Amino acid sequence: MLDERDRRLLALLQEDSSLSVGDLAEKVHLSVSACSRRIQRLEETGYVARRIAVLDRARMGVPTTVFALIKTAHHADDWIEAFRKAISDIPEIVEAHRLTGNYDYILKVVLPRVEHYDVVYKQIVRKVELFDVSASISMEVLKSGLGVPVEYAE
Template identity: 80%
Template sequence: MLDERDRKILDLLQTDAGISVTDLADRVALSVSACSRRIQRLEDSGHIAKRIVVLDREKMGVPTTLYALIKTAHHADEWIETFRKAISDIPEIVEAHRLTGNHDYILKIVLPRVEHYDVIYKKIVRRVELFDVSASISMEVLKSGVTIPVGYAE
């Protein structure tokens, strides 16, 4: 069971995983050793899945975001696994979701420029049969982030 200090630790760590344990302990009013034990417990319990570094996309040369909406005529487990493998080693595809509604999948793709989408598209269609693919280019980021709400965790 998580308490408010655990939630505060999680919230602070997901904002800055590089925060020192000393600073974190000060911010949640714990001793360094108690804070360290809590972090270890949160890692052991799986509440902290991993710690990562978020890179600046402009500086990394991939400022463009494109969403590919995919329809397929195939829904068998074997095809889904083939699709998963087809997209797994394409680093420009940073997220992939299976959907309800009019489309079966959505891919979030980061690119150096819009024209590079054709390279990614060809990689995908060479590996797996698709019924329809449409793409939308993100014109402006209104909200972005990797943090999630911590208030629901138990």
């Protein structure tokens, strides 16, 4: 069971995982050793899945975001696996979700420029048959982040 210090530690770690244990301990009012043990427990129990560096997309040369909405006439396991494999081999596709509603999937694609979307599109359709693909270009990021709410964790 998590307590408020655990939740605060999780919030701090997902905001900046490079904080030292000493800094984290000070922020949650624990000794360094007690804080270190809590972090280790949070990692061992799976609350911290991994620690990563978030790269600046503009500096990395992929400032453009396109959302591709996909409809398919195929829902068999073998097609889904082929689709999963096709998109996993394309590094520009950074997120993929299966949906309810009018579309079956949505892909978040990061690109050097919008014209590069056609390259990604062709890579997908060479590997799997799609019924319909509709793409939307992100004009402005209003909110972005990798963090999740910590108050629901038990």
